[in-house]
Amino acid sequence: MFVNNDVMNATTKEERHVIQLNDPEHPVILSTEGLHVYYGKKEALFEGDLQFASNQITALIGPSGSGKSTYLRSLNRMNDRIATVTGKIMYRGVDINQPDIDVYEMRRRVGMVFQRPNPFAKSIYDNIAFALRLRGVTDRHQLDEIVETSLKQAALWDQVKDDLNKSALALSGGQAQRLCIARAIAIKPDILLLDEPASALDPVSTGQLEDTLLSLKAHYTIIIVTHNMQQAARISEYTAFFNQGRVLEYDTTSHIFTNPSVQVTSDYVSGNFG
Numbered sequence: 624m625f626v627n628n629d630v631m632n633a634t635t636k637e638e639r640h641v642i643q644l645n646d647p648e649h650p651v652i653l654s655t656e657g658l659h660v661y662y663g664k665k666e667a668l669f670e671g672d673l674q675f676a677s678n679q680i681t682a683l684i685g686p687s688g689s690g691k692s693t694y695l696r697s698l699n700r701m702n703d704r705i706a707t708v709t710g711k712i713m714y715r716g717v718d719i720n721q722p723d724i725d726v727y728e729m730r731r732r733v734g735m736v737f738q739r740p741n742p743f744a745k746s747i748y749d750n751i752a753f754a755l756r757l758r759g760v761t762d763r764h765q766l767d768e769i770v771e772t773s774l775k776q777a778a779l780w781d782q783v784k785d786d787l788n789k790s791a792l793a794l795s796g797g798q799a800q801r802l803c804i805a806r807a808i809a810i811k812p813d814i815l816l817l818d819e820p821a822s823a824l825d826p827v828s829t830g831q832l833e834d835t836l837l838s839l840k841a842h843y844t845i846i847i848v849t850h851n852m853q854q855a856a857r858i859s860e861y862t863a864f865f866n867q868g869r870v871l872e873y874d875t876t877s878h879i880f881t882n883p884s885v886q887v888t889s890d891y892v893s894g895n896f897g
């Protein structure tokens with residue numbers, strides 16, 4: 624992993640430590656610059672400059688209310704109606720936080736999977752085909768192919784291939800969450816945002832979901848909010864630690880969990896607060 628330890632906007636190294644990425648194998652695909660998020664007059668996020676490496680997993684960790692979901696939801700403009708988001712969100716060189724951006728098209732490239740699995744009350748097949756049809760894909764063979772590929776990538780195909788016409792509401796929680804991932808990847812995004820996707824799952828389903836994410840990073844850039852420290856350590860290359868509306872530390876996951884530069888990070892990852 625190639626990183627240089629430049630510190631951006633640091634007051635002292637012990638207070639804030641944010642690396643800049645420089646890995647030619649995994650160039651930066653998304654970054655935020657000067658991002659501020661306000662709910663009414665309340666500023667929920669005020670220091671959130673981060674870069675994300677392509678085809679890598681980045682974990683966002685931090686105590687409850689520190690701004691992780693606020694940050695994640697801003698990345699594909701899910702906060703547009705509830706918050707004011709200022710600053711730049713650069714995706715492949717384009718600021719997608721500009722008013723003239725086609726948000727619908729942008730969300731095709733920057734997809735989101737939510738905390739609770741939320742399959743539609745439709746068949747397993749139609750959960751995936753729905754968004755494709757909306758986007759003009761009507762050829763049955765093409766739909767069949769994309770449904771199969773998406774379910775395979777989400778590691779669900781073997782379990783559901785004979786039940787594609789059954790209701791998605793009959794799936795287990797873990798299966799339903801992987802269906803939601805299949806649904807998100809069917810429209811071929813670049814980036815997958817996941818907000819605590821395993822919080823409603825049992826340990827076995829959580830393990831399966833983590834394996835799925837590890838295999839998906841070959842095709843997608845993954846940014847995941849998690850409260851589970853072990854999960855962040857198991858699956859991510861980079862970790863950002865949020866505290867009180869700021870990113871206090873951003874570094875390789877191994878650095879964050881073995882030798883963090885900021886005392887508050889150290890206290891958090893060792894379970895002293897949060």
Ligand SMILES: Nc1ncnc2c1ncn2[C@@H]1O[C@H](COP(=O)(O)OP(=O)(O)OP(=O)(O)O)[C@@H](O)[C@H]1O
Nearest residue numbers: 662667685686687688689690691692693694705865
């Ligand atoms: N829709 C909203 N309206 C007003 N305030 C909000 C809203 N959503 C979040 N907040 C506030 O913004 C701050 C950051 O919340 P956020 O949900 O981003 O934190 P978080 O780190 O994701 O927390 P958690 O881990 O508990 O999900 C909190 O003070 C929260 O109360």
